[in-house]
Amino acid sequence: MYRYDEFDAAFVRDRVAQFSAQVERRLSGALTEDEFKPLRLQNGVYLQLHAYMLRIAIPYGTLSARQLRQLALIGERFDRGYGHFTTRQNLQFNWIQLKDVPEILSLLADVEMHAIQTSGNCIRNVTADQFAGVAADEIEDPRPVAELIRQWSTAHPEFSFLPRKFKIAVTGAEEDRAAVAVHDIGLRIVRHPETGETGYAVLVGGGLGRTPMVGKWVRDFLPKPHLLAYLEALMRVYNAEGRRDNKYKARVKILVHEIGIEAFRARVEAEFAQLDPQRIQADASEVERIARYFAPPAHADLPDNPPALRRARAANPDFDRWVEQNGFPHKVPGYQAVTLSLKGIGEAPGDISSAGMRLVADLADRYSFGEIRVTHAQNLVLPHIRQEDLHDLWQALAAGGLATANAGLITDIIACPGLDYCALATARSIPIAQALATRFAAPERQREIGPLAIKISGCINACGHHHVGHIGILGLEKRGEESYQITLGGDAGNASAIGEILGPGLVAGDVPDAIERLVAVYLAHRKPGEVFVESVRRLGIQPFKTAFNAEIRHDAA
Amino acid sequence: MTLLDRHGFRPDPFRRLPASEIAGHPAVILPLAELQSGLLVRTGGQRIGIDIANTVPAEEAASLANQVDLIAIAFPGFADGRGFTLGRRLRQAGFRGILRAVGPLIPDQFAYALACGFDEVELPDAVAARQGEAAWLADLSIYRHSYQRDYARGRNILDARRAARNGGAA
The missing domain is CATH 3.90.480.20 (Sulfite Reductase Hemoprotein; domain 2)
Incomplete structure (x- = not known):
């Protein structure tokens, strides 16, 4: 790193x-x-x-x-x-x-860390795929370019007083695990269809908050040496023309929406044409210097699926389930990445104690080349585990309460801090997440339901990404009471989509039953192998809406 | 108003006047709308500047670049960063005169302003009284190096690294 x-x-x-x-x-x-x-x-x-x-x-x-x-x-x-x-x-x-x-x-x-630009109307911390350098579907590790952007955007003299915050995400993989389409700028590392050269496809104007929008393509292929000049041109157009009369309309997504993507693209290209990319871009040797830090660690030559792993999985169903659910395939044979769930049943999503952090650090040193990843789903990842070490690792994690086998399942809930902490919140998020996790706690049931992303925000600013939850929950305040609006069909991945509202808001106590009804519709209608969000796409929102609203009317009668 | 450049507070040689009254003044700042009438009565050696809003489009700003000695860009509030981009665009368009930021900036923006091509800042007196000369000058020496290339800041990290790699001094 x-x-x-x-x-x-x-x-x-x-x-x-x-x-x-x-x-x-x-x-x-x-x-x-x-x-x-x-x-x-x-x-x-x-x-x-x-x-x-x-x-x-x-x-x-x-x-x-x-x-x-x-x-x-x-x-x-x-x-x-x-x-x-x-x-x-x-x-x-x-x-x-x-x-x-x-x-x-x-x-x-x-320890080479900081809190620079984690808030404010500036270019924020750059995010990337948590499986960078691990995933087999990766064209290139996104971290070198993310680091280059980190440096370029740090204390930028021109872009530190923007109309509003500005978030950039990068992925180098085919599957988008960094939610790049819901960022102000999303970068995808792509190969040029003719030359095979790697460069960037650039999305602009995605975002959540009050006005959720999926990003639009502003450049299909940006050669690597043009990146910083292009970003400078884009930021300049935004800084000059982004709205400053209303903070809720100040993100770049609104500018793109109001003038249209063609006009926006034309302005960025006109600005870019006046720049000399070579004067702005880091030179090739500097780019290489950064990239060298992300060279893969010294993986050993190991067989895939070794006998020790097979035996341990056969002997211990809990371990087997954890490997199945929290494991992620590593591109190097004999290795595995694993998600350490910070979504223990009844815990606050994303919280970890200092003791837990030390345990993870020690295990990273012992088993994962001292490296840890943080996911946007508020979990941790140990990226480079020898498959033969998985059982020892699991035992150590289990002893520290960090071996919950729910990665990607219905209890792996994203939630913002909500009204328990946040000055902006209109409702609590954490207790809703806890109630849902408790309701769906049974491991067999979670497995039967399969992949399902519930995302909870405690206000319209959408830090919990509710718009892109397969099921989204937005906490509002109505006449002095917390009221939860449920959306369905959002997606943060390649098929990025904004969820649709199902019906009137619910009181906190009614949320678990409502989610049960949605899950029941899925279980009743799914085709073999079809995950929740695929069923929603195929069936449309209506059957879910009917089930959701039937019960509410019944309650009110 | 108080004028400040990279050396500290200093008297303002420019006076704001309507075009009809500039005769006999060596350095004047006109409203943008009066630029053409001002240029018509300009006498040899007289320096002419203009006040512009931070919303002036890039092309219009560029057309001003060769006509005046000073361009003063309004910063309606310190959090409104449009002036930084406009200043940068003017420099890119080839403006070599004096670039002035006018408004309630804060000292923590002084190095940014200079990096974007500004030469000086014209502050409301109340701001200058609260945030004295020392605070402004201190902002210029906080960072030993910065990351951005092609901004008018002396020591750039990327180039310093390259120099170090090539065995030269940073």
């Missing part, structure tokens, strides 16, 4: 010093609260309902064991002994004191 050189190291130190001075200027009154706010946000510091929150960047979701141990230490020393992984592969501490922030940032800098 990427290691800071002297320049990166100096930069994050300078940033810590700068923020410390900004805090002092705020305390002295030199900076007003309004002036200080974007500065603290661009350093990851939010003022939440009960305390300050610090959001730490985990660029493209790659973490080292050493970094995770440091996060464990910070959680213990400055929070309540745990942290929360977010839907953008970041980590949040929810109980931070403002006075401690400079010291925390300094501890992060010690």
